[in-house]
Amino acid sequence: MDSDVIVVGAGNAALTAALSAAESRADILVLEKAPMHERGGNTAMTAGIFRHAHDGKQDIIRLVDGMSQKDWNGIEIHPYPAKELYDDVMKLSNGKADPVLSKVWTDNSYETMLWMKEGLGIKFAFTDFFTQTASAIKEFMGPEVIKAKDGGPGLSSALFSKSERSKNVTIQYDTKVESLIMESGSVIGVRANAGGKTIEVKAKSVVLGSGGFEASRELRSRFLGGAWERAKVRGTRHNTGEALLAAIEAGAGIYGDVSGCHATQIDSRAPDYGNIEITDKTSRYSWPYGILVNKEGKRFVDEGEDFAPIAYAKVGRMIVRQSDAIAYQVFDQRTVGLLEKEYGTMAPITVQSFAQLGEKVDIDAVQLGKTVEEFNRSVDGARAFNPRIKDGRGTRGIRPGKTNWAQVLDKPPFVVYPVTCGITFTYGGLRINEKAQVLDRHGSTIPGLYATGEITGGFFYSSYPRGSGLTRGAVFGRIAGAEAASSAGF
Numbered sequence: 001m002d003s004d005v006i007v008v009g010a011g012n013a014a015l016t017a018a019l020s021a022a023e024s025r026a027d028i029l030v031l032e033k034a035p036m037h038e039r040g041g042n043t044a045m046t047a048g049i050f051r052h053a054h055d056g057k058q059d060i061i062r063l064v065d066g067m068s069q070k071d072w073n074g075i076e077i078h079p080y081p082a083k084e085l086y087d088d089v090m091k092l093s094n095g096k097a098d099p100v101l102s103k104v105w106t107d108n109s110y111e112t113m114l115w116m117k118e119g120l121g122i123k124f125a126f127t128d129f130f131t132q133t134a135s136a137i138k139e140f141m142g143p144e145v146i147k148a149k150d151g152g153p154g155l156s157s158a159l160f161s162k163s164e165r166s167k168n169v170t171i172q173y174d175t176k177v178e179s180l181i182m183e184s185g186s187v188i189g190v191r192a193n194a195g196g197k198t199i200e201v202k203a204k205s206v207v208l209g210s211g212g213f214e215a216s217r218e219l220r221s222r223f224l225g226g227a228w229e230r231a232k233v234r235g236t237r238h239n240t241g242e243a244l245l246a247a248i249e250a251g252a253g254i255y256g257d258v259s260g261c262h263a264t265q266i267d268s269r270a271p272d273y274g275n276i277e278i279t280d281k282t283s284r285y286s287w288p289y290g291i292l293v294n295k296e297g298k299r300f301v302d303e304g305e306d307f308a309p310i311a312y313a314k315v316g317r318m319i320v321r322q323s324d325a326i327a328y329q330v331f332d333q334r335t336v337g338l339l340e341k342e343y344g345t346m347a348p349i350t351v352q353s354f355a356q357l358g359e360k361v362d363i364d365a366v367q368l369g370k371t372v373e374e375f376n377r378s379v380d381g382a383r384a385f386n387p388r389i390k391d392g393r394g395t396r397g398i399r400p401g402k403t404n405w406a407q408v409l410d411k412p413p414f415v416v417y418p419v420t421c422g423i424t425f426t427y428g429g430l431r432i433n434e435k436a437q438v439l440d441r442h443g444s445t446i447p448g449l450y451a452t453g454e455i456t457g458g459f460f461y462s463s464y465p466r467g468s469g470l471t472r473g474a475v476f477g478r479i480a481g482a483e484a485a486s487s488a489g490f
């Protein structure tokens with residue numbers, strides 16, 4: 001049962017580590033807590049979007065197969081240099097992201113995408129984030145051009161099938177790693193609960209890729225604060241942080257935005273945990289085109305501060321602090337046509353008046369009426385509404401104001417979606433260095449211990465550029481696997 005390298009978890013970060021280590025002749029044992037039918041972690045529930053650096057179309061051509069020259073002629077892709085990606089990470093973390101680790105993942109992001117495609121056989125496709133210009137050209141404005149074909153489920157099943165085909169990777173399910181076996185300050189294996197029995201497995205090195213602690217109510221409350229007990233979990237129910245605690249117990253330092261997390265607006269009727277059928281389809285990201293109110297009928301955020309991919313992680317977090325962690329996105333017939341297709345997965349509450357809304361849901365409808373009246377009066381119509389750009393069409397004289405996309409709400413029926421806070425993943429975690437070695441509280445390496453993905457901290461603070469989690473996990477997964485195999489003598 002002992003192995004050269006143990007990899008803990010079987011999401012994107014862990015399996016890229018396992019497959020990278022497997023490029024040597026080392027034997028890799030992957031220990032995954034979930035039973036086989038729930039495998040894949042958060043990764044299998046993602047939209048599969050990868051944010052990575054690139055030099056425009058010639059780089060993307062190498063990643064996406066099955067397109068004719070004519071197809072490519074109809075596509076415009078603006079370059080997204082590594083420096084710009086790095087700057088976005090820094091901007092959204094208010095300058096707090098670890099500069100060394102951020103440089104490693106942003107500089108290696110394109111190379112790693114190529115490795116995933118050419119080395120691991122992952123198929124990539126285009127995201128929907130383009131606009132069609134008059135000359136029928138698809139123009140990708142932002143940096144999120146690529147996603148895994150068939151999203152998170154496609155990515156996860158491609159990673160599993162590559163692992164299953166590899167002669168030196170074995171995956172054992174139903175095995176929850178609970179502690180690390182140490183000898184003279186080095187990690188030499190793990191203790192795990194395998195189907196109710198405690199087992200010990202020895203290895204020359206161990207890679208932790210077991211995700212964050214977002215699915216543990218207790219750890220959420222301890223690290224993020226009491227209000228977070230109320231959040232729903234967008235991803236797997238298995239990311240409850242045992243391996244993180246085991247590493248801390250073994251002397252690892254905790255790093256990054258330990259009280260921070262990524263959380264978004266999801267439909268309040270979503271289940272308590274994510275699953276592979278739902279993936280990210282309960283997301284509600286078109287709020288910038290309407291208003292967002294709480295049960296008291298009051299606005300509490302600048303809905304038009306920025307585009308959804310930039311602002312979405314922040315706004316989700318604000319909802320957990322509203323009464324009963326509930327809010328309502330309100331649209332009218334002017335903007336309802338702009339809602340993302342995910343809205344189609346659950347029926348809206350459609351009403352002719354706010355009084356009627358008060359009969360259907362628990363909201364102060366009188367106050368809501370006043371809020372909308374005040375909002376409508378404040379809309380400065382000097383600039384034209386344009387959802388493709390930050391149009392500067394804002395409000396005047398109300399608090400909070402709305403910076404962009406402010407439209408008078410006066411064309412019923414009003415279309416209302418109840419939303420709550422869905423936690424995606426936690427930002428804080430283990431401290432690693434550029435070789436993905438886990439560092440102790442004093443900044444020294446813990447021999448034999450590596451980590452990648454959402455169990456690591458120092459990358460994201462307060463907000464997050466969409467599509468960065470998968471890329472960051474794969475970049476450090478590749479590094480962790482190679483380093484763990486090398487330190488095991490391969």
Ligand SMILES: Cc1cc2nc3c(=O)[nH]c(=O)nc-3n(C[C@H](O)[C@H](O)[C@H](O)COP(=O)(O)OP(=O)(O)OC[C@H]3O[C@@H](n4cnc5c(N)ncnc54)[C@H](O)[C@@H]3O)c2cc1C
Binds near residue numbers: 012
């Ligand atoms: C709905 C949703 C949509 C998302 N969309 C995107 C997106 O499009 N792009 C993007 O970049 N990011 C996205 N994310 C963020 C996503 O969480 C990460 O980017 C990425 O999937 C995390 O990978 P990971 O391997 O670190 O963790 P995970 O994929 O969660 O894998 C962790 C694994 O470890 C296992 N595990 C946990 N504890 C133990 C233990 N004690 N012992 C053994 N195994 C254990 C778990 O069962 C799980 O399989 C999304 C997240 C969600 C929830």
